[in-house]
Amino acid sequence: MAGDSTRARILETAGEVFAERGFEAATIRDICEAAEVNLAAVNYYFGGKEALYEQALQRAHLRDVRDENPHVWDHGTPPEEKLRLSIRQLLAQLLSMSDDPWEARLMVREIMNPTPAGKRMLRDRFSKMFQELQETLDEILPPDMPDHRRHQIGFSIIGQCALYRSLAKVIPLMIDEAELQHYYGVEELAAHIAQVSLAALGLAPPLIGRASGQAAEKAKGGRPIVTHTEHRRILPSLPRKGTP
Amino acid sequence: MAGDSTRARILETAGEVFAERGFEAATIRDICEAAEVNLAAVNYYFGGKEALYEQALQRAHLRDVRDENPHVWDHGTPPEEKLRLSIRQLLAQLLSMSDDPWEARLMVREIMNPTPAGKRMLRDRFSKMFQELQETLDEILPPDMPDHRRHQIGFSIIGQCALYRSLAKVIPLMIDEAELQHYYGVEELAAHIAQVSLAALGLAPPLIGRASGQAAEKAKGGRPIVTHTEHRRILPSLPRKGTP
DNA sequence: ATTGACTTTAAACGCCCGTTTGATAGAATC
């Protein structure tokens, strides 16, 4: 009776646990306990831990494809603005946190720490992310630029974003709490990365323009750019005890 | 008799294995077998796996500090050139491969995947890397630029470099073999990242200058910049079967 | 009420891990 429900419950819980701890660190004992299901249920319904993980990945892949709004630009949005929005979306996805659905977090984890099981899906998903960025870039880059330069420029943008995920544990060791609070939200970082990238491309003033490095910031000086969406911390803050 | 020698042999082998597989995946059985030492020797000499790992980390830290040439610039080297060299060194370190000493590789692994045991050392080491880059940047950035902008610019450079490490498994899925071979060596990537960074700062022409995106490349068009040091592959190449 | 397929359960299996033990042999100390 509850048979179908238990299967669903296992998958749901497993997705959560896998997204949080990764395939290896997650144990089916933890999953079954959290799902309030007998230990043997995973093998009964899925045939094993790895098969369960593949199911979770596949579901994450499907939901990710379904939910994603494929960038409906306002008609006539200038390419630089599209790039800004692409960067913001990419960064937000990479920095998805525990209040985001596990499907998104599992996807990012699979990109940053690939497992053999997810290789095929990884190729699909990541190449899609990459090509979307490249399409936006292609409206900016001159048509005679060779492919390898387009790719490297794309990687320079992705790299700037991915850093705040891959070094999320390390950055708080260097930056003090107050600075983290004020300048390391998704919006601030996205604005910075877009500014750097556009400046490099020649579509925005260079970072060290005339008087101050803030020359390229649009409006009232000094304050960071804060947009309409909510402000949230993206990096864990570790205890600071002064530099030893 | 061979007592001192076995201790050294264990540490050496353990460093190699830890650097290659990480703390968790490495087993003391593997280490002892590779070191041709009895299984109990690790506990006899070091007191446990974690203590052995800490010893390996500490040794990597010390040797790293000792070996590192603290950037003896030619007198009067322009700041842009210093930045280029800093980027190249950072990238080379992040992409250290199996023919590099395990100390360097273990250090990078600890930065990218921190363990609780290495937290203190991580703070020392990474903050040193970061501050060295910052010092180079400080010669370029205007003195009135606030700290948080300096840091973000530093992270933008580090991010571009770290990408080729953190996504080393994924990039070959997007880029075909030939392009990897020609354009993803340390020198080529360092040149690209320096060009992007300097262009963003306004110290080099933007990537899309006048006619072609190659405007900023110094000399003969089309060909990638290849310097004096040896050319080597930095990313694993996975089988390509055409885009499915 | 009985059947029979589906589901749930507690217990155990087999494996790998880090660690411990107790014996053995050699060197050092007296």
Add this chain to the structure above:
DNA sequence: GATTCTATCAAACGGGCGTTTAAAGTCAAT
């Protein structure tokens, strides 16, 4: 030469893991 310390060894311990098993429970169809 007897004793103590040091180093090595094979073997086992205890725990966590994924997986398996066999019995018990559930429920609609007969």
